[in-house]
């Protein structure tokens with residue numbers, strides 16, 4: 528088995544991904560608006576040689592029928608949260624290898640604004656940037672906040688295809704590799720005939736212009752995607768170089784992994800041109816019993832009301848208003864579909880009841896797998912999970928900040944290293960080189976290469 532790719536999941540807010548851990552005396556996540564909180568974490572992750580820090584984001588917030596959900600505010604879940612972009616430069620300044628994957632939605636800003644910001648950050652980080660492309664979770668509230676109507680689910684993805692293409696056209700097409708001259712003696716900054724206007728006309732987006740930033744180390748940031756609906760998987764096949772998957776039932780994850788690799792093949796790409804990374808929570812301690820105690824403590828900070836608020840913000844469905852003894856009667860949503868599809872009847876198995884859905888969501892949250900046990904037990908579970916699913920690694924979710932990470936780094940990582948399942952040194956200069964062991968730029972088989980001049 529190859530060494531796992533290991534990234535860290537965070538968002539600019541209090542709490543981990545299950546319950547409201549900020550209230551625990553040892554948790555520091557309520558400091559999320561202090562720069563030092565992030566620079567300290569980034570240095571910790573780099574010292575452990577972890578591949579990247581992923582920052583999730585959404586403009587959405589938990590609300591139903593135009594009203595904020597009280598439990599979300601009371602518990603600090605889904606709101607508040609800040610913008611991930613501004614903190615990256617500070618973290619890049621105190622690290623030199625850690626990658627940063629940032630989320631932006633294709634439904635908020637014009638694509639050219641996104642292209643310029645990522646190009647600038649790719650310079651500031653020396654090629655350590657990735658873009659997590661989302662069509663936006665909590666889509667209804669995000670759209671209303673922006674003064675727009677919610678765009679239907681599949682149309683959002685059709686628009687996202689064009690949105691990404693505009694970005695690719697600007698990154699790949701504007702500047703030739705040798706356009707920047709910087710000859711002080713000759714007084715020549717850039718070769719005028721090696722920088723060109725880009726023209727793109729789609730159904731939903733157009734641009735006539737140039738990327739104002741000279742080519743960055745990767746040109747196009749590492750392209751990442753996170754929506755696992757059927758349409759989301761097709762989108763991944765076309766664009767993504769890495770996909771974040773929710774964990775959970777290994778058989779379901781294995782099917783998603785296979786389906787996403789198949790979508791890449793359908794786009795003329797090789798099946799391993801996409802790295803599949805599974806969201807997972809690792810709860811460990813020196814002994815099995817201590818780990819179980821930590822797990823129970825985590826669940827004691829996770830309420831039905833808080834879980835239902837997050838679920839409602841994500842899908843538009845209020846689990847607390849439904850009959851707990853029936854399955855979901857709604858089988859589609861124009862909001863995020865992954866968290867609805869997850870609880871529908873599959874392959875003839877009966878659909879779970881609302882009470883079981885709520886309990887599952889309360890205890891596993893939006894991203895899925897929870898591994899609990901002694902360090903050896905957890906390493907065994909993680910290894911078995913990768914063997915069964917064919918995924919490439921994990922996105923390590925926080926419960927306690929920084930406790931969950933300290934436990935992973937101090938107790939689990941040494942065992943993974945002993946087994947050859949985690950790298951001991953950084954390799955590759957850019958994030959793309961680290962993950963693929965190949966070049967810094969988008970590979971030629973990716974359709975984005977077609978935008979090169």
Ligand SMILES: Cc1cc2nc3c(=O)[nH]c(=O)nc-3n(C[C@H](O)[C@H](O)[C@H](O)COP(=O)(O)O)c2cc1C
Nearest residue numbers: 583584663664753754756759771772773863864865
């Ligand atoms: C590990 C992981 C991280 C995610 N991070 C984000 C995020 O930061 N922002 C976001 O809007 N959606 C994020 N998503 C995706 C949403 O959960 C949701 O699936 C998606 O936005 C809607 O697309 P879909 O209908 O294809 O599921 C993430 C998903 C996973 C599994």
